[in-house]
Amino acid sequence: MQNFVFYNPTKIIFGRNTIPAIGPETAAWGNKALLVYGSGSIKKNGIHAQVTAALNEAGVEITEHGGVRSNPLLSHVNEGVAKVKEQQLNVIVAVGGGSVLDSAKAISAGAVVEHDVWKFFIGKKTIRQVLPLTTVLTLAASGSEMNSGMVITNDATQEKFGFGNRLLFPKTSILDPEATYSVPPDYTAYGAVDAMSHVLEAYMTTQDPSTPVQDRFMEGLIRNAMDSCDRCLADPRDYQGRADLMWTATLALNGLAAAGLGRVGFPMHMIEHSLSALYNVPHGAGLSAVIPGWLRWQAGRDSRKIKQLGERIFDFKAKGIESSATATIKILENWFGRINSPIRLAELEIPPADIHAIAGNAVRLAKIWRLKEYSRETIEEILYLCR
């Protein structure tokens, strides 16, 4: 095990009928809120009304900032920053999925500085202060509700970059599984893929069996992402399934699974970010197209961990399957197919001819994330396995 510091002060309020808590939880930090949300689905399913009622009840004034899209844009973040500054708001409330929460984090950091937010993402400036953030989660996927990271796409430069700082933990996140009942099947699946991929990136960081505590935790999360997603697709109003998927996604990227593994590299995300930046594919859809190819590439180098994963969670012996990395990858790939998440670039209408250009985009992020072994040629090699 490697040395680590673990610190995660986000308060999680989980369960049925918890959304009204956003009122007092927000009022503890400020009385003039920017309310950040997405395309307006929260107006249809009643969550917007619940949140605004709770905030009003607690004496919190609201300035609206809807319209966050998936793969959220820097330009929209900057509009939010301008509103906060103009109206001297003192707290941010995010209601949505990872894109909304990440936008809200970027706004919370940008609102207290004079320079452009993007400077944080390219390492030109350090976050020293933020506005407090509370959240109501409506999609099980990114884990942003209990971590200190954010991912934003710079629409001017076509770069999708991620960045973290310990000040970015939300103060409180409210996780009501019923708030995800109306998530359609495709985004339910993409969310599960996203959550699973976060664990898989960490799990694949170490190849030797030196992190047994973390390994078993992560193996359980991967299996739970699959099982709970299956339940949600079979019945979108299965509370148990929605609750399991939601908590799995939160635990998948709240720092705990990765604590002790050393630096976790996120190479699958690095490649996917280019797919999202260039083709605006949903993050989870891009990931499931990359994961099997990346795993095959990894199996050619060191297959121990992939094999261990399958042996621990897929019950090979009971099914009479010879345990191997190939069998593990096949089961994962089949599952992606079954939940209708793409397993080939072709399904995303990305032609092989584009691979060189995609690798050129990805290698820029590889440098920023210090993924030294990922040259443009290596990334191309992996992408060819994803065709």
Place this chain on the structure above:
Amino acid sequence: MQNFVFYNPTKIIFGRNTIPAIGPETAAWGNKALLVYGSGSIKKNGIHAQVTAALNEAGVEITEHGGVRSNPLLSHVNEGVAKVKEQQLNVIVAVGGGSVLDSAKAISAGAVVEHDVWKFFIGKKTIRQVLPLTTVLTLAASGSEMNSGMVITNDATQEKFGFGNRLLFPKTSILDPEATYSVPPDYTAYGAVDAMSHVLEAYMTTQDPSTPVQDRFMEGLIRNAMDSCDRCLADPRDYQGRADLMWTATLALNGLAAAGLGRVGFPMHMIEHSLSALYNVPHGAGLSAVIPGWLRWQAGRDSRKIKQLGERIFDFKAKGIESSATATIKILENWFGRINSPIRLAELEIPPADIHAIAGNAVRLAKIWRLKEYSRETIEEILYLCR
């Protein structure tokens, strides 16, 4: 899954050569510290010197309060409270295992009130304020380093009671696995049993399969408690084993495994507390004498969860064992035996004739902990299975 609130703001600094961080981590909260520790083993292994040097370096004055014994005493807590008040100390530093940390928590709560600390334990008073606490852990066992609970024995009334409050989380806990190299085999084993029992209590709370995320997490922790303890007993200076056991013990009772399970009852602890209170047996030794009997009693009521545990972590199929609750209990019992932790009351020199009296002691705690199904007769029945 049940509704829950999860909040755990303790900062963990884990790994080799981390003890000097106690200086700045403590100085952030106060400059006059009460240094709480146990029987003086930290003077022999050099940890006392490291801690005092780090505190001095950071400008923190030290008042010593050694002599905490296992099953820590209220009278000794009260002496610590008196020192803090007399000398107007403003921060508590605990260096030791669970007994030391729990004593320090009780002192941190008692130092800011005029009434006796025991009133918190019997529900007569509520904690509203505490002095900040930092810790250096020297025993993998109780989980006190990352939770808000404490257990103290009232030497006047022979009651060993536990109690929790969200203000009791340590601000920072330093976990250096090398600090546990000198823990002797018996206490290494008792610590592993303690950690495992915390998970087992939570795991056995729900019998239906409604907490799959938590279940897999807990199954992993139970298996890791066993594997890592075996490594530590084979080689007390096995860094990997010590690190795995330490982190397992912390995760076993930091609130995460239990989040979503509803109220966790701790019936095995309830019974063990009476053994410790009446016979001063080490907590882990008392637990391993109670666990197999309690599990047999539970198997007679509902064996599903015990069977699931064995199937998931003991690889019955590979060993050609018919999976059952009985087989699971037998494997656990054999393991307790192998690590020389008692599996019968007789090994603790507690005669069957005492069972009636022990149950009489235990049922007092059952009432305080609201374990309604545990009458004196039921506790006697379980204790007879532990003979």
